[in-house]
Amino acid sequence: xxxxxxxxxxxxxxxxxxxxxxxxxxxxxxxxxxxxxxxxxxxxxxxxxxxxxxxxxxxxxxxxxxxxxxxxxxxxxxxxxxxxxxxxxxxxxxxxxxxxxxxxxxxxxxxxxxxxxxxxxxxxxxxxxxxxxxxxxxxxxxxxxxxxxxxxxxxxxxxxxxxxxxxxxxxxxxxxxxxxxxxxxxxxxxxxxxxxxxxxxxxxxxxxxxxxxxxxxxxxxxxxxxxxxxxxxxxxxxxxxxxxxxxxxxxxxxxxxxxxxxxxxxxxxxxxxxxxxxxxxxxxxxxxxxxxxxxxxxxxxxxxxxxxxxxxxxxxxxxxxxxxxxxxxxxxxxxxxxxxxxxxxxxxxxxxxxxxxxxxxxxxxxxxxxxxxxxxxxxxxxxxxxxxxxxxxxxxxxxxxxxxxxxxxxxxxxxxxxxxxxxxxxxxxxxxxxxxxxxxxxxxxxxxxxxxxxxxxxxxxxxxxxxxxxxxxxxxxxxxxxxxxxxxxxxxxxxxxxxxxxxxxxxxxxxxxxxxxxxxxxxx
Amino acid sequence: xxxxxxxxxxxxxxxxxxxxxxxxxxxxxxxxxxxxxxxxxxxxxxxxxxxxxxxxxxxxxxxxxxxxxxxxxxxxxxxxxxxxxxxxxxxxxxxxxxxxxxxxxxxxxxxxxxxxxxxxxxxxxxxxxxxxxxxxxxxxxxxxxxxxxxxxxxxxxxxxxxxxxxxxxxxxxxxxxxxxxxxxxxxxxxxxxxxxxxxxxxxxxxxxxxxxxxxxxxxxxxxxxxxxxxxxxxxxxxxxxxxxxxxxxxxxxxxxxxxxxxxxxxxxxxxxxxxxxxxxxxxxxxxxxxxxxxxxxxxxxxxxxxxxxxxxxxxxxxxxxxxxxxxxxxxxxxxxxxxxxxxxxxxxxxxxxxxxxxxxxxxxxxxxxxxxxxxxxxxxxxxxxxxxxxxxxxxxxxxxxxxxxxxxxxxxxxxxxxxxxxxxxxxxxxxxxxxxxxx
Numbered sequence: 014x015x016x017x018x019x020x021x022x023x024x025x026x027x028x029x030x031x032x033x034x035x036x037x038x039x040x041x042x043x044x045x046x047x048x049x050x051x052x053x054x055x056x057x058x059x060x061x062x063x064x065x066x067x068x069x070x071x072x073x074x075x076x077x078x079x080x081x082x083x084x085x086x087x088x089x090x091x092x093x094x095x096x097x098x099x100x101x102x103x104x105x106x107x108x109x110x111x112x113x114x115x116x117x118x119x120x121x122x123x124x125x126x127x128x129x130x131x132x133x134x135x136x137x138x139x140x141x142x143x144x145x146x147x148x149x150x151x152x153x154x155x156x157x158x159x160x161x162x163x164x165x166x167x168x169x170x171x172x173x174x175x176x177x178x179x180x181x182x183x184x185x186x187x188x189x190x191x192x193x194x195x196x197x198x199x200x201x202x203x204x205x206x207x208x209x210x211x212x213x214x215x216x217x218x219x220x221x222x223x224x225x226x227x228x229x230x231x232x233x234x235x236x237x238x239x240x241x242x243x244x245x246x247x248x249x250x251x252x253x254x255x256x257x258x259x260x261x262x263x264x265x266x267x268x269x270x271x272x273x274x275x276x277x278x279x280x281x282x283x284x285x286x287x288x289x290x291x292x293x294x295x296x297x298x299x300x301x302x303x304x305x306x307x308x309x310x311x312x313x314x315x316x317x318x319x320x321x322x323x324x325x326x327x328x329x330x331x332x333x334x335x336x337x338x339x340x341x342x343x344x345x346x347x348x349x350x351x352x353x354x355x356x357x358x359x360x361x362x363x364x365x366x367x368x369x370x371x372x373x374x375x376x377x378x379x380x381x382x383x384x385x386x387x388x389x390x391x392x393x394x395x396x397x398x399x400x401x402x403x404x405x406x407x408x409x410x411x412x413x414x415x416x417x418x419x420x421x422x423x424x425x426x427x428x429x430x431x432x433x434x435x436x437x438x439x440x441x442x443x444x445x446x447x448x449x450x451x452x453x454x455x456x457x458x459x460x461x462x463x464x465x466x467x468x469x470x471x472x473x474x475x476x477x478x479x480x481x482x483x484x485x486x487x488x489x490x491x492x493x494x495x496x497x498x499x500x501x502x503x504x505x506x507x508x509x510x511x512x513x514x515x516x517x518x519x520x521x522x523x524x525x526x527x528x529x530x531x532x533x534x535x536x537x
Numbered sequence: 538x539x540x541x542x543x544x545x546x547x548x549x550x551x552x553x554x555x556x557x558x559x560x561x562x563x564x565x566x567x568x569x570x571x572x573x574x575x576x577x578x579x580x581x582x583x584x585x586x587x588x589x590x591x592x593x594x595x596x597x598x599x600x601x602x603x604x605x606x607x608x609x610x611x612x613x614x615x616x617x618x619x620x621x622x623x624x625x626x627x628x629x630x631x632x633x634x635x636x637x638x639x640x641x642x643x644x645x646x647x648x649x650x651x652x653x654x655x656x657x658x659x660x661x662x663x664x665x666x667x668x669x670x671x672x673x674x675x676x677x678x679x680x681x682x683x684x685x686x687x688x689x690x691x692x693x694x695x696x697x698x699x700x701x702x703x704x705x706x707x708x709x710x711x712x713x714x715x716x717x718x719x720x721x722x723x724x725x726x727x728x729x730x731x732x733x734x735x736x737x738x739x740x741x742x743x744x745x746x747x748x749x750x751x752x753x754x755x756x757x758x759x760x761x762x763x764x765x766x767x768x769x770x771x772x773x774x775x776x777x778x779x780x781x782x783x784x785x786x787x788x789x790x791x792x793x794x795x796x797x798x799x800x801x802x803x804x805x806x807x808x809x810x811x812x813x814x815x816x817x818x819x820x821x822x823x824x825x826x827x828x829x830x831x832x833x834x835x836x837x838x839x840x841x842x843x844x845x846x847x848x849x850x851x852x853x854x855x856x857x858x859x860x861x862x863x864x865x866x867x868x869x870x871x872x873x874x875x876x877x878x879x880x881x882x883x884x885x886x887x888x889x890x891x892x893x894x895x896x897x898x899x900x901x902x903x904x905x906x907x908x909x910x911x912x913x914x915x916x917x918x919x920x921x922x923x924x925x926x927x928x929x930x931x932x933x934x935x936x937x938x939x940x941x942x943x944x945x946x947x948x949x950x951x952x953x954x955x956x957x958x959x960x961x962x963x964x965x966x967x968x969x970x971x972x973x974x975x976x
Contacts, residue, residue, distance in 0.1 A: 055726070056881070056923065059881050059921055059922070070920045070921075076726050098917030102885075102887055106889070138894065139893070141889070161882070162882075181721065181879065184706075184877065184878050185888065186874070186877070186885050
């Protein structure tokens with residue numbers, strides 16, 4: 014392997030690596046705007062200029078490849094001066110409107126100004142005026158004055174989505190980013206351009222002016238929009254999810270996620286049921302568990318009980334639901350719930366809109382022991398099922414069938430609804446068991462590819478909602494057949510031993526220089 | 538010069554047509570070249586000391602040697618005719634008045650290096666040149682000089698005229714290739730050089746119009762003969778475009794290495810009556826401005842560098858004592874600011890900044906620290922950009938500030954331009970109006 018000396022440190026790096034990556038391996042951060050590890054390197058921002066011994070001009074670290082025996086300086090006087098100059102040039106026509114800019118706090122220009130420039134302005138001339146708050150796409154807003162023309166967004170649309178919506182119009186310091194005539198930045202991944210924009214030029218319509226980023230706390234989680242299970246930073250403030258950001262995972266989603274998944278955070282805060290209820294009366298969990306135990310205990314034939322398992326739930330929830338149905342109640346019928354399949358593409362969006370279908374397969378050892386939702390309807394119609402214990406509000410069927418299903422609920426002797434959301438079931442359910450969304454609990458999802466991924470609790474459950482697994486623990490205790498668990502980790506240990514659920518692997522650390530968008534904002 | 542080569546047909550009636558061109562020995566050189574092998578021709582070009590005439594002065598024979606012999610993709614010839622630098626106007630004369638010389642040069646070059654397609658990338662504003670070239674190419678096709686099986690040889694070559702969209706930056710070789718491919722003219726990072734990855738990802742030779750136009754003569758009379766008309770390392774006759782406050786502005790052919798004084802006095806007829814030479818730009822506006830005491834400098838790449846500037850395109854602009862050097866610097870900065878492609882930061886932002894500071898000084902709002910600021914801006918642009926356009930603004934601006942510091946300081950002290958002609962702050966819309974007002 015070629016050897017290079019970077020700032021006096023001799024290291025061996027792979028052939029063909031850029032100086033910027035090699036320097037990162039040697040422990041030196043080379044500042045950069047236009048370079049992104051997942052995109053090509055146009056070397057246009059000139060921020061990463063480094064000095065190579067024997068080469069008269071400074072060279073861009075992102076573009077120049079290492080050669081054996083190369084001696085590179087990333088902190089020499091010349092480099093520092095050039096860096097300072099580039100920052101001064103970039104700030105020349107930059108509005109410096111940080112107090113009203115959404116990017117402030119996670120802005121590379123801010124960071125680098127503090128790190129490398131931090132001098133008084135020498136500019137007495139007027140700044141260029143460009144377009145402000147330009148709707149470049151349905152989800153993204155463009156600010157021409159803040160734009161430093163690094164072309165990351167253009168290259169994203171060329172190289173990642175291959176939809177080619179964006180280009181630069183005009184030239185020189187009049188240049189701006191625009192969609193081609195008759196087009197707009199409207200693809201399934203358009204909001205990724207907001208993530209990769211190093212400054213506040215591209216902002217998400219959804220997140221604009223919503224929250225200062227330094228107030229956000231970031232929790233590692235997984236998007237529940239589909240079975241791809243894109244890794245996310247779940248950014249929240251005061252027990253409210255403010256946004257999702259993709260989290261780097263080369264095995265699953267790289268640096269990206271789709272717009273639909275990104276905006277799926279809204280479901281955490283809509284249509285929530287927060288109070289345990291028995292026949293419409295709000296009770297506490299203890300009373301509710303007693304009531305459930307009482308009612309379920311009276312069911313003579315457990316095969317009359319239908320337990321609908323939702324692939325929206327975590328593996329731990331499913332594992333306990335299975336044990337609750339098989340051991341506590343004994344011999345209930347399991348049915349498969351979840352969402353109907355939808356659109357897919359060849360990149361990240363999968364047709365299966367449930368994050369944990371593979372989790373059910375792992376816990377149940379396949380889906381043969383689960384009956385389909387159509388079977389449930391048939392069994393309810395025939396009267397074979399008189400007690401329905403349903404988790405989740407989703408039904409894998411079209412609107413017409415769902416209407417029929419809701420109608421059939423009236424004929425049930427007992428309908429227990431365990432879900433974070435109310436759906437149409439709030440009035441129909443005899444017993445409401447409010448559970449937590451994925452943002453409010455720990456757990457494990459297994460994505461379509463069989464990758465087990467942990468999710469972590471961001472904030473406490475809404476109202477009096479508790480995680481599904483705790484509900485099952487309470488119910489089992491009330492039925493005098495308690496499980497021997499106190500903590501989730503105990504369940505996990507047993508689950509991984511008992512089932513085919515693969516244990517989550519430790520998160521891959523971003524490779525040196527790959528830190529893009531994986532850095533969480535500072536904690537509260 | 539007694540015998541003209543590059544400008545031989547300029548003053549002959551219908552010199553741009555094929556019959557007239559052929560009657561002067563035209564396309565005989567092609568026939569001769571078709572019987573020579575590639576190595577011999579490259580050798581002759583090397584011996585000729587022909588240097589790239591677009592301004593950089595890279596030895597043409599060496600550049601030809603870089604072209605790979607074998608290539609999976611068809612190799613391209615691109616002739617850089619995007620002549621747009623202020624003060625430079627030599628290539629258009631060849632294209633307008635002797636297009637067949639260029640075409641013959643293209644065919645010989647293609648034969649030598651095995652190039653399949655040729656593009657003459659002409660500046661969009663030169664509509665007349667484009668029409669003349671297209672007509673000439675049509676004539677050449679009809680006579681079998683272009684197309685397939687040229688002159689019965691196993692040699693196919695197609696030549697096209699590609700009008701530029703009209704951007705100075707497309708005169709930069711990789712910017713030109715981007716433009717040729719239909720993209721915005723934004724220069725590429727080098728390496729890879731065009732000889733390896735050029736137009737349409739294929740090996741591409743990029744040469745200036747005047748360089749290619751010299752090839753037929755080198756074939757006819759040999760490399761050594763060409764080299765003899767010049768000085769060391771600078772071979773052959775060259776076109777010099779003279780402009781400014783001189784009696785006979787125009788394009789003149791003279792040997793390489795002629796002195797500036799000779800060009801001014803023998804060819805340009807001297808300065809206008811009552812005009813004193815204040816400074817001159819030796820080879821297009823991106824060169825350093827020079828003072829009258831360097832008039833004896835020889836027009837060669839090395840000699841001009843020693844004299845403190847560069848040969849560039851060899852088109853000289855002479856400026857007399859009525860010229861405001863601050864205004865000239867500002868005007869040039871405006872040009873480069875306007876033409877900066879906007880791709881990389883130092884040039885995009887620095888060109889605008891320098892322009893605004895120069896305007897400020899010219900308009901009477903300057904401060905003494907602005908001079909240091911200007912030099913610092915130039916320092917920060919120079920060498921830090923993707924292509925040479927960044928240098929093209931910093932090099933001249935620096936030279937004006939350094940050589941005419943007194944004049945800049947006068948502007949700042951007097952809070953305005955001491956020259957009584959049209960200025961940027963004037964409300965007069967034309968120079969004539971302003972002059973009339975001043976009188």
